[in-house]
Amino acid sequence: MKFIDHTTLSVKAGSGGKGCIAFLREKFRPKGGPCGGDGGRGGSIIFRVNPQLSTLQDITLKHLYRAENGANGGGKNMHGKNGKDIIIKIPPGTIIKNAETEQVLKDLTGENESYVVVKGGNGGFGNARFKTQRNTAPKIANNGQLGEDLKIELELKVLADVGLVGFPNAGKSTFISKVSNAKPKIADYPFTTLVPNLGIVKYGNYRSFVMADIPGLIEGASDGKGLGSQFLRHIERTKVLVYLVECIDEEIY
Ligand SMILES: Nc1nc2c(ncn2[C@@H]2O[C@H](COP(=O)(O)OP(=O)(O)OP(=O)(O)O)[C@@H](O)[C@H]2O)c(=O)[nH]1
Ligand SMILES: [Mg+2]
Known part of the structure; x- marks a missing residue:
């Protein structure tokens, strides 16, 4: 296996899904009220230490990691599906830096230690959330938050006594x-x-x-x-x- 101890890559978390605007319409309840569900959360990108690894080689096969977006909310208060997180395995002793500022974000040394490098955006609220006594039929819903994105640098400094x-x-x-x-x-x-x-x-x-x-x-x-x-x-x-x-x-x- 090739020994690689330095690499740069881009990571992009998923955005949250949109909230839904919907109203219940059932046979005997023509004005059933708002029922738009929330959007799902976007997937995050997480680094996790795997003590079996000793090089960054596997990670360099890809230059961009992009996690799934959350799905939009649906009618009948259906919550959108959350985007899947991406877990990237790294060897112990890997330092994660912001590639633009060179700032150290995390030094991962412990066994099975993990770090969320970019967080997925929250899903937007559906219109059911906006119902108040004064406005029983709100026609508003939120968009999901954007997922964070970042260019990062990984540096491996093997851990030895x-x-x-x-x-x-x-x-x-x-x-x-x-x-x-x-x-x-x-x-x-x-x-x-x-x-x-x-x-x-x-x-x-x-x-x-x-x-x-x-x-x-x-x-x-x-x-x-x-x-x-x-x-x-x-x-x-x-x-x-x-x-x-x-x-x-x-x-x-
Ligand atoms: N006579 C003698 N030869 C030794 C001893 N230790 C190592 N050698 C020999 O010296 C040579 C070099 O040994 P290595 O262990 O490869 O040296 P190294 O410091 O790792 O070398 P590099 O990896 O090239 O930096 C080999 O032919 C060894 O057999 C020793 O204590 N006595
Ligand atoms: Mg040697």
């Missing part, structure tokens, strides 16, 4: 493969690791923490050399950084 940092070929992937359940590619050439690997390290009685192995860093990485600093975001939030230094080759130092 310990991050491994070092020159290419220093032995980072070998180390994580020995202490955790991760099975990264190990080879005798620089930049074997191209995307972060996560591993669970078990210790004591049923205790564990997450370790991250990222691609090697070379001098000038901050100016974009090698794989540059594009993966540094993944060790930004770790509690501990482990620097792996090769001690055989004297020339490096």
Whole structure:
């Protein structure tokens, strides 16, 4: 699976359905009063953390997510059907930003945590709602509210407790493969690791923490050399950084 840790997309919630203007007309009740039902609510777009995911790849397949509109209200006080919500699954550690202002809207870290990014509009009131003692036959109803829409940016910063940092070929992937359940590619050439690997390290009685192995860093990485600093975001939030230094080759130092 391709490792993607950054993407932008547009999200649009559904609008509410219109309220209905209708009057009851039954055989023996010719003036039965207003009976227009309310419109249905528009669908919202919700992000939900799925701990099984480790990349934003699935989300990048679509650039626009649009939730259903609510249906219009009907006669005989029939409420319009609500629009379906769209639930988008994201990996833990995904930050949701407003793409225009760069403002962080939410940092989703917890298991099964969710966030409503755009809310569907409420349905309009049907004319039955407007009946008063003075106006028993109102001919008014509301339109539904528009659904919110937004351009957003998703940034994944993997959640790890310990991050491994070092020159290419220093032995980072070998180390994580020995202490955790991760099975990264190990080879005798620089930049074997191209995307972060996560591993669970078990210790004591049923205790564990997450370790991250990222691609090697070379001098000038901050100016974009090698794989540059594009993966540094993944060790930004770790509690501990482990620097792996090769001690055989004297020339490096
Ligand atoms: N002699 C010796 N070789 C090691 C040791 N640890 C790793 N190696 C070897 O060093 C080479 C590089 O190891 P990797 O674990 O792929 O190194 P890395 O830091 O992950 O490298 P990149 O992913 O390219 O940044 C492999 O051929 C390993 O077998 C060690 O402790 N001693
Ligand atoms: Mg490696």
